[in-house]
Amino acid sequence: MIRAVRVVCLFVVVAAVVSLFLITEPRNAAAEGKGLRVVILVYSGRADEPNYQLVNPELVAQVKSLMGKAEKAEFKGQTIIPSILGYRGIMVLNQGGIPGIPEIFLVHKGMIETRGKEKSYHNDKGRQLELLLLKQAKKEKVLEDKLVRQMNIDMLK
Amino acid sequence: MKKFLLLLAGALLTFANSAFSAPLEVVQVSAPTVNCVFNTSCTVTVSDSTAPLPVSVTGTNFLQSRTYVGSSGAPAAGLYAYEYRVNLSGAVAMGSPHCINSLTIPFGPVVSSLDLNGNGHIGDQVFVVTGGGLGTIGVASADQDSSGNITFTFGSPVCPGTATSNGQSSFFFGLVSTQPPGPVTATIIEAGGAAHQIAARAPQPAAAACSIPSFQPAYWNDCTNGCVWQPWAGCGVESARYCSGCGPSCGFAQCKNNCYNYANNKRTDTFAQPGCASSNSPVSIMSCSAVQSAAMADGLTATAADGTCPGGMDKVALVVAPGSDYHWYRLGSDGMWTHKPGMTQATNVDQSGHTISDPQTADRGGYTDFCGYLCTCSDAHQGQGHANIK
Numbered sequence: 001m002i003r004a005v006r007v008v009c010l011f012v013v014v015a016a017v018v019s020l021f022l023i024t025e026p027r028n029a030a031a032e033g034k035g036l037r038v039v040i041l042v043y044s045g046r047a048d049e050p051n052y053q054l055v056n057p058e059l060v061a062q063v064k065s066l067m068g069k070a071e072k073a074e075f076k077g078q079t080i081i082p083s084i085l086g087y088r089g090i091m092v093l094n095q096g097g098i099p100g101i102p103e104i105f106l107v108h109k110g111m112i113e114t115r116g117k118e119k120s121y122h123n124d125k126g127r128q129l130e131l132l133l134l135k136q137a138k139k140e141k142v143l144e145d146k147l148v149r150q151m152n153i154d155m156l157k
Numbered sequence: 158m159k160k161f162l163l164l165l166a167g168a169l170l171t172f173a174n175s176a177f178s179a180p181l182e183v184v185q186v187s188a189p190t191v192n193c194v195f196n197t198s199c200t201v202t203v204s205d206s207t208a209p210l211p212v213s214v215t216g217t218n219f220l221q222s223r224t225y226v227g228s229s230g231a232p233a234a235g236l237y238a239y240e241y242r243v244n245l246s247g248a249v250a251m252g253s254p255h256c257i258n259s260l261t262i263p264f265g266p267v268v269s270s271l272d273l274n275g276n277g278h279i280g281d282q283v284f285v286v287t288g289g290g291l292g293t294i295g296v297a298s299a300d301q302d303s304s305g306n307i308t309f310t311f312g313s314p315v316c317p318g319t320a321t322s323n324g325q326s327s328f329f330f331g332l333v334s335t336q337p338p339g340p341v342t343a344t345i346i347e348a349g350g351a352a353h354q355i356a357a358r359a360p361q362p363a364a365a366a367c368s369i370p371s372f373q374p375a376y377w378n379d380c381t382n383g384c385v386w387q388p389w390a391g392c393g394v395e396s397a398r399y400c401s402g403c404g405p406s407c408g409f410a411q412c413k414n415n416c417y418n419y420a421n422n423k424r425t426d427t428f429a430q431p432g433c434a435s436s437n438s439p440v441s442i443m444s445c446s447a448v449q450s451a452a453m454a455d456g457l458t459a460t461a462a463d464g465t466c467p468g469g470m471d472k473v474a475l476v477v478a479p480g481s482d483y484h485w486y487r488l489g490s491d492g493m494w495t496h497k498p499g500m501t502q503a504t505n506v507d508q509s510g511h512t513i514s515d516p517q518t519a520d521r522g523g524y525t526d527f528c529g530y531l532c533t534c535s536d537a538h539q540g541q542g543h544a545n546i547k
Binding site: 039041042043044045046047048049051078079081082083084085086088091093104106113115116119146147149150151152 | 502
């Protein structure tokens with residue numbers, strides 16, 4: 001009798017763990033599938049900035065690695081995004097909730113700005129992160145050569 | 158439970174109606190008395206217009222709009238009287254009679270500083286000419302909603318004649334306004350609830366007074382943490398952009414308003430696009446001619462480089478990055494130009510950091526096409542421009 005109770009209890013525990021896995025796993029998979037929304041900030045009047053979804057696991061891993069390596073930095077303005085016409089930087093929205101990457105961060109001219117409850121600034125050494133995101137924007141065909149010239153996206157010229 | 162919810166819904170509806178409409182003070186007058194308010198010799202020169210009532214009748218029937226203006230020296234000097242009459246007295250119903258219960262007119266502000274019935278009390282708003290005029294049916298109530306529409310409900314329905322009865326007419330009933338008359342569309346409601354539109358005359362809204370704003374970046378630059386981009390929702394809608402770390406209702410001036418908003422000095426919180434207000438479709442071709450046409454359809458008017466905008470309007474300048482984007486500058490009261498690139502901060506300097514005395518010669522980066530100048534009805538108060546943009 002005691003053995004039968006133990007078997008039932010074990011079955012219940014295993015079933016609960018499996019159910020939990022089944023419930024949470026698809027949600028995580030869906031979130032990971034959204035990846036990062038990368039927005040190139042260039043327009044003044046138009047509302048539909050050039051943007052693409054970064055879901056390639058290797059590229060996401062590179063972004064994560066570069067963010068992890070980025071050293072903290074000082075910045076004396078309100079934001080690294082300037083009030084100018086043309087290319088002003090890149091905004092990345094972590095729509096997939098990928099661990100190790102901030103919910104929102106911006107990249108421009110060697111600086112990274114993370115947003116959320118607390119702002120922080122980091123160095124984008126050699127502008128590696130910015131270049132990675134811009135090159136991918138070209139591959140995704142959201143940045144045509146004409147737009148690169150007009151908006152003065154110096155790194156892609 | 159269902160009954161309770163129905164009762165609750167009814168109560169809420171009643172509350173909503175009462176919250177958004179206000180009863181006007183209705184008084185009865187004789188024709189000579191009210192005439193004396195508008196003319197020291199107690200005679201007025203009226204202007205009449207009529208429109209046939211859209212109900213199934215034969216014979217004479219109409220809504221009459223009558224206006225006259227107060228002459229010098231009279232208590233209502235310079236003010237405009239508006240009188241209306243629903244007349245079915247010469248009409249015969251085709252089939253069962255359709256009677257008229259109420260009339261709604263877009264009227265706007267009502268003058269309430271007059272003693273219209275001569276009883277010594279000021280504050281009369283609606284007068285019903287029950288003596289010395291035409292008609293037999295009075296006004297039971299007059300209620301004005303928050304949009305300025307006034308609904309006159311008759312004491313009893315005004316009905317056309319039948320085989321056994323004569324048709325009826327309301328008394329003249331009227332109000333006073335500071336604004337001159339113009340055409341409007343009124344609504345009559347039948348006793349059965351059917352609504353019909355009908356031409357009438359009513360006060361025209363006062364023309365917006367245009368004025369020129371100064372450069373006050375603090376009004377627009379209210380997002381110290383920087384804006385967050387989200388996909389655009391469409392004409393007249395901008396629910397997604399927000400100011401990070403700012404809360405649910407702050408930072409909107411900067412994040413939800415672009416160069417078109419700023420140049421027109423009109424905060425819409427919709428990231429306004431040329432063409433949205435006029436055709437509900439944003440301009441899609443990024444050329445001088447297309448963007449300028451869309452802006453002009455929104456109500457902006459073209460002017461020459463050395464032209465001065467009429468009527469206190471402000472001068473704005475349009476530039477284009479051909480095939481990619483457009484941008485606007487506005488002229489400030491100090492004679493210098495300022496602008497707001499997208500959802501970034503409003504600024505008074507160009508790409509090179511120089512203040513802008515002429516956008517045609519300023520450093521504009523890739524916005525190489527200078528399209529020209531237009532006029533917009535702006536306002537000295539930030540964000541309160543009068544242009545029709547969305």
